[in-house]
Amino acid sequence: MSKVMGFLTARRGHGGRWHWTDVVTWVWLIGGTIIMFGPALWLISSSFKGPAQLAEFPPTLLPYVQELAVVDGYDDPLPLFTATLEDGTTQVLAEVRRVGTNAQMVDPANPETRIDVNIADRTPVRQIGLATDNYVAPLVANDFVRYLWNSVFVTMMATIITLLTNSMAAFALSKYDFRGRNAVMLLIVGTLMVPLSVILVPLYSVVNATGLLNSLWGVILPTVATPTGVFLLRQYMLTIPDELLEAARMDHASEWQIYWRIVLPLAAPALAVLAIFSVVWRWNDFLWPLIVLSRRELYTLQVGLNTYAGELNVQWHYILAMTVVTMIPVVLVFLFLQRFITTGIAGSGIK
């Protein structure tokens, strides 16, 4: 407890008094934590609410499910309500069916007699619980399993190809002295200035001409050319001593072996950082897949979510659950690999 208090009251300098900057600091940090995590937590909590609960206002903080009871003479469990009867007493009843504004209800202990209750005179009996059907239904009935698979495929393939091609280029640019090296470097710097949104139309026509339209490879290949990846790896490979390469050449290693057996393993930390970046980038890509993929069965999760969320009658209970699913890999990266990314950004200013 004293540790917690010590943590909460830690302040600047050694003096006993609180400086106004200490107050600002803690207000900012605690407020920031709420604002940064709150929305995601609210999403997760909402994603476990059933459609009826989602339509309520004011919304509850936690998800509830209605209690069900097995009543003699009925095959399915019936939903329970607390009903106010005509004589003013309240009783827990199970609903058999609803007719207009009236509900036919029975007492679970005495299922023979039916009681008519106005739906305004009753409230559902609820307990904290999870509407897991939000997750199961879209994954089973809708195409979300397909979208999930497409996203995984695109992310994995793009990351593998990115690592391979970028590391090869970085190897050539860091370990060989050849004519035109500076020109190639300049070219790669130059492509930094060409974001996707600037070449949307002609890139579409190139992908069309190469027959990659409406194929996952049409999503993968254009994104593989990341100048940032080549940079990151080249900077790292420059620190690998050339003597290692010379020694290998003495032993008649081929250049490909030098790249594959010596440089690549030594560049593993930089490759890991690029892999993490690439996974997050490709998983989150939206605009390009949106343009290339027009057949539903090829949608990635991001495009599929946007399509379902853009329908006239948005089925929020499914959308929210699938948004959580879409968030999972990124949250895992955040929990376990966040340190790599933050140091990567702080060191190089890439994203």
Added chain:
Amino acid sequence: MAGLGDLLGRAVLWPFVLLARLIDLPLRVWQRWTGIGGMAAVFLAPTLLIFGVFVLVPLGLNFAYAMTGGTGILLGERPFVGFEQYGRLLECEDYTRRLTCREDQFWTAVGNTGVFVIFQVTLMVAVSLITALILNRNIRGRGFFRAVFFFPVLLSPVVVGLIWRWILQRQGLLNLIMVNLGLDPQVWLNDRFYAFAATIGVSTWAHMGFYTLILLAGLQAIPRDLYEAAEMDATPPTRVFRRITLPLLAPNLAVVLVLALIRGVQIFDEVYVLTGGGPGTSTLFLTQYIYEAGFASILRNPGLAAAASILMGAVLVVLTLLQLWLSRRAEGGRVR
């Protein structure tokens, strides 16, 4: 446990190892034939091929598209129209009134993007500067709080858009807070002003962690003894900030400013999911205009979209050159 991980790693990697072995023989023959210089070409070929096909060729084609008309996507089917598309974008009868322009949507998008960039970049720099300053203090749990502010950066724009659409909807969390504070609930995203403010707030929320990290790295590069000297002289914190922190952080601030500008001009994904450009065209930004002109609208016009993207590209090139120049200066400053 380590043995298992190692085994798993080998199992995943073995197809690649096999492939690398198979490739080695033909490459050896090639190396003997061309020498080491030829190998550089081999290593560069895949990247250059991809860059060429998917960046350089489209870049050149963009100018060709902007000079042609019609709705066809194949360049051969498109008639040459010269600078007609640029004319259509830029022509107005009366430049003080947007609706007299031939492409008033384009001007709406330009105007919206301009206003968005001004407010969003200001807010972004201010918020991330304050956060970086606070995280740079000697506080407990600094790693945790740094992670807190970084968390939304990793989220996909679609997820960000949907999270906030859900919070800002009629029965959403924000209205719950409003009611509890005794204020009137609003349908936030149906209101032109609130929807625009939401795009600024949400995009700042999503990306501020990234800029905070850059500024934090800059702050940590400032020598500690400067602050110790200031403390000995009992300098008030506001003065320390103005005289030490701000001047020494200036290069990083400039980089953050320009980076935020570059990203701000291209804003699309999260706003598109959040508001879809609406209500009306009140949150229609440039990239969405290009996307709609080229792909989404019924009267699609790839030439017009290409011309608009070239105009946006020109702005971005200027900003990027500025950024490269500034970051080189920032690095030079650090070395000194």
